[in-house]
Amino acid sequence: MKLLLIMPDAHMHKLRVGPWIRSMREAPLTLTTLAGLTMDADITLKLVDESVDRVPLDYPADLVGISVITGCAPRAYALADHFRGRGIPVVLGGVHVSVLPGEAKQHADAVVIGMAERSWPRLMTDFRAGNLQPVYTDAYPDDGWLTGVPLPRRDLQRHSGYMAPNTVQATRGCTRVCDFCSVPVMWPKYLRRPVSEVIRDIQAIPGRVIVFNDVSLVDDVAYAKELFTAMVPLRKRWGGLATTEVVKDPELLDLMRRSGCVYLLLGFESVNQSTLFQIRKGFNKSDNYTEVMETLHGYGISVQGCFVFGFDHDDLSVFAATVERVNALRIDIPRYSLYTPYPGTVLFKRLLEEGRILSFNWEDYDTMHVVIQPAQMTPRELYDGFKWAYRETFKLRNALHRVTGLGLRPNAAINYIGNLCYRIFVKRLYHEARYATPYSIHDPRSLPDASLWADAFLRELSHEEIYA
Numbered sequence: 001m002k003l004l005l006i007m008p009d010a011h012m013h014k015l016r017v018g019p020w021i022r023s024m025r026e027a028p029l030t031l032t033t034l035a036g037l038t039m040d041a042d043i044t045l046k047l048v049d050e051s052v053d054r055v056p057l058d059y060p061a062d063l064v065g066i067s068v069i070t071g072c073a074p075r076a077y078a079l080a081d082h083f084r085g086r087g088i089p090v091v092l093g094g095v096h097v098s099v100l101p102g103e104a105k106q107h108a109d110a111v112v113i114g115m116a117e118r119s120w121p122r123l124m125t126d127f128r129a130g131n132l133q134p135v136y137t138d139a140y141p142d143d144g145w146l147t148g149v150p151l152p153r154r155d156l157q158r159h160s161g162y163m164a165p166n167t168v169q170a171t172r173g174c175t176r177v178c179d180f181c182s183v184p185v186m187w188p189k190y191l192r193r194p195v196s197e198v199i200r201d202i203q204a205i206p207g208r209v210i211v212f213n214d215v216s217l218v219d220d221v222a223y224a225k226e227l228f229t230a231m232v233p234l235r236k237r238w239g240g241l242a243t244t245e246v247v248k249d250p251e252l253l254d255l256m257r258r259s260g261c262v263y264l265l266l267g268f269e270s271v272n273q274s275t276l277f278q279i280r281k282g283f284n285k286s287d288n289y290t291e292v293m294e295t296l297h298g299y300g301i302s303v304q305g306c307f308v309f310g311f312d313h314d315d316l317s318v319f320a321a322t323v324e325r326v327n328a329l330r331i332d333i334p335r336y337s338l339y340t341p342y343p344g345t346v347l348f349k350r351l352l353e354e355g356r357i358l359s360f361n362w363e364d365y366d367t368m369h370v371v372i373q374p375a376q377m378t379p380r381e382l383y384d385g386f387k388w389a390y391r392e393t394f395k396l397r398n399a400l401h402r403v404t405g406l407g408l409r410p411n412a413a414i415n416y417i418g419n420l421c422y423r424i425f426v427k428r429l430y431h432e433a434r435y436a437t438p439y440s441i442h443d444p445r446s447l448p449d450a451s452l453w454a455d456a457f458l459r460e461l462s463h464e465e466i467y468a
């Protein structure tokens with residue numbers, strides 16, 4: 001039996017020069033995890049991440065599985081329709097499918113809602129018995145532990161295509177509920193994997209550098225300390241995601257340094273404290289950002305700092321104010337996004353009710369397009385301000401000021417490469433056709449009829465149709 005697993009394209013992180021394709025980010029663990037869960041020895045597995053490879057449209061598969069995040073949903077559905085047109089059954093899963101299974105079902109023979117650690121083996125057994133069901137779900141473990149996840153099949157992943165090919169995951173989900181974030185919707189519980197299993201995964205990686213895919217690795221501080229203590233003897237260098245609160249605990253920071261932490265991605269989101277309260281991220285304290293940066297730099301940790309534009313409190317002054325602060329804070333690798341209401345989130349429901357969602361074309365949901373009516377400016381002003389902030393931030397003098405301002409730092413290579421990648425991205429932002437307009441005005445689900453879709457989505461979010 002031949003199984004083809006696909007992760008559709010995510011444009012912004014992809015660099016293509018002629019036939020050479022490279023992802024400027026870390027390798028996802030989705031397909032390699034599903035492959036690890038596919039135990040039958042007689043199954044030939046082919047994994048295709050379209051960010052680094054081309055999808056073999058004529059592949060003689062018996063079953064196709066496609067992973068769907070919102071920004072890639074239209075591409076995922078087009079691929080699903082193609083393979084179904086060839087008579088090959090298609091299974092869809094992932095964040096977007098879990099939130100809008102009824103929509104996904106129109107393009108699939110089966111949908112998998114939520115995590116697949118238990119449902120995927122069940123689905124494979126059903127499929128082989130000619131008994132594929134339309135919907136699969138998996139209960140989240142009550143005790144907060146995710147045990148027995150097999151080793152991801154990294155051997156099946158294209159190794160050369162990624163900036164960081166060796167990824168690991170210790171936890172799933174997050175204990176916070178920021179209004180724009182899909183994670184609490186997809187993972188309603190914070191799950192930890194036993195430290196011994198994570199260490200086994202890390203030991204299986206021959207390289208020295210690893211990246212954690214966890215969205216909030218240090219949410220459970222006691223767990224994080226246990227994990228980092230166990231990692232010290234492995235002598236790895238690692239990066240991951242955390243919140244600004246990480247600097248509160250010197251013992252944790254010390255363990256992070258000793259276990260090899262060299263890079264953290266932090267969601268600062270805004271320089272305005274009123275915004276932080278509104279988006280349910282009041283645990284970020286704008287006044288403390290200097291302390292956060294100085295502390296992490298003191299521990300030799302580079303910071304990718306993420307900010308978002310388009311909040312209700314944002315007016316036209318927000319762009320210059322943010323760029324100025326980013327430079328003053330010497331954030332090593334800044335990153336900007338647009339406030340995007342992912343389906344199922346608190347924000348999506350609020351803006352639906354307020355009639356402020358401008359586009360339901362999921363392709364626009366890449367945080368690089370304006371899909372909402374901002375409160376204090378036009379969509380065009382928001383888009384132009386966002387692009388301006390990117391260009392200004394990655395001007396050579398600003399990048400050099402941030403990266404070399406404190407002398408040559410231990411992670412100079414990470415900082416230089418990161419800034420170089422974003423300088424390339426800024427060029428694309430200004431020159432690629434897909435970034436020319438704030439949102440895809442030609443999509444039938446965009447203005448002026450967008451509000452007509454609101455009711456349909458609210459019904460869909462309650463999963464009424466899928467279980468009917």
Ligand code: B12
Nearest residue numbers: 025028029030065066067069070071093094115116182367
């Ligand atoms: C690596 C990563 C990427 C990679 C790969 C993207 C991808 N398709 O996953 C890259 C760098 C390309 C990327 C880009 C972006 N990402 Co990203 N990314 C991640 C990250 C950190 C890890 C993914 C991962 O490996 N998870 C581990 C695996 C094991 O979990 P999983 O993917 O959920 O899969 C499980 C289940 O969902 C299910 N499943 C998933 N797919 C399938 C398919 C089938 C057939 C089946 C049966 C089951 C199944 O089974 C798996 C095992 O339980 C996640 C956060 C996270 N930790 O999940 C965000 C995440 C997926 N990204 C997110 C976002 C928002 C983005 C960006 C918009 C960010 C940005 N501004 O750049 C872009 C998207 C660009 C675009 N065009 O859409 C959101 C998605 C929200 C949404 N509703 O779509 C997430 C959830 C983070 C968040 N904070 O909300 N990202």
Ligand code: SF4
Nearest residue numbers: 174176177178181215
């Ligand atoms: S944005 Fe970060 S801290 Fe907030 S809910 Fe999402 S993962 Fe958690």
